Amino acid sequence: MNPLTEHLQFFRQFRQQFETTGAVAPSSRFLARAMTRSLANRQGPIRVLEVGPGTGAVTREIVRRLPQGAELDLVEINEEFARLLQKQFEEHPHYMQVADGARVHCLPLQEFKPGQPFDLIISGLPFNNFPPSLVEELIDHCLALLAPGGEMAFFEYMFVRPLRCRLSGAKTRERLSQIEAIMQARFERHRVKTDWVFVNVPPAWVQHLRVEERVNAAQTPSPHTTPTRATPTAGEPDQHPAE
Numbered sequence: 001m002n003p004l005t006e007h008l009q010f011f012r013q014f015r016q017q018f019e020t021t022g023a024v025a026p027s028s029r030f031l032a033r034a035m036t037r038s039l040a041n042r043q044g045p046i047r048v049l050e051v052g053p054g055t056g057a058v059t060r061e062i063v064r065r066l067p068q069g070a071e072l073d074l075v076e077i078n079e080e081f082a083r084l085l086q087k088q089f090e091e092h093p094h095y096m097q098v099a100d101g102a103r104v105h106c107l108p109l110q111e112f113k114p115g116q117p118f119d120l121i122i123s124g125l126p127f128n129n130f131p132p133s134l135v136e137e138l139i140d141h142c143l144a145l146l147a148p149g150g151e152m153a154f155f156e157y158m159f160v161r162p163l164r165c166r167l168s169g170a171k172t173r174e175r176l177s178q179i180e181a182i183m184q185a186r187f188e189r190h191r192v193k194t195d196w197v198f199v200n201v202p203p204a205w206v207q208h209l210r211v212e213e214r215v216n217a218a219q220t221p222s223p224h225t226t227p228t229r230a231t232p233t234a235g236e237p238d239q240h241p242a243e
């Protein structure tokens, strides 16, 4: 897809579905590289999940770095984005090289219940747009989907939470401070690194989290909200054992 078409497609979805799209433009290639940095250290038939791939700004970098024999699942809530991505795997030469091990799922992450854990999860979800209970559900769902030694990378626009906290009304301030507390609890337990990416609109941090063993939602204390228990799909392991 040429860059102008990609930006127009993205902006159209931003106008139509502001809350879930969460940005006016796709991520820069510098941000995409920072998000996919830990792929460089991984070999063999690993399992990778990309959440919220949008028009594929980060997917392009994943596809380029994916080791041979790896599997790639992409979970995208927006039908238009999912359709565009599916087309890329059918038509674009780089995507076609990994298409046999790739699957595009058009559904919200909270409903995605795979049978196997992942070695790496790369998320583009706009957490600051969501209610705290959903942020907690989504981030803990990702952590619970990681295999021991697995890593999750996601970006946050730099200083946006503290700035919006200062400039917004009481309701938004309360929502963002709850999100901050949810994030801090996960950072204390799992964060291994933060990358600063200035060449992006706006500049962003990439947070890299790691789990040493399988995690369930109840393991991270909830400062403000009650963890949501995901309903397991029949025949698949419960990712959120008893709270």
Ligand SMILES: C[S@@+](CC[C@H](N)C(=O)[O-])C[C@H]1O[C@@H](n2cnc3c(N)ncnc32)[C@H](O)[C@@H]1O
Pocket (backbone or CB within 6 Å): 020, 021, 022, 023, 025, 026, 027, 051, 052, 053, 054, 055, 056, 057, 058, 075, 076, 077, 078, 081, 107, 108, 109, 110, 123, 124, 125, 126
């Ligand atoms: C900020 S955009 C990031 C797009 C792309 N990864 C990038 O960096 O340019 C957020 C993406 O997350 C998707 N999204 C939002 N909520 C979601 C959910 N609950 N499950 C799956 N995808 C979701 C949106 O449709 C959108 O594609």
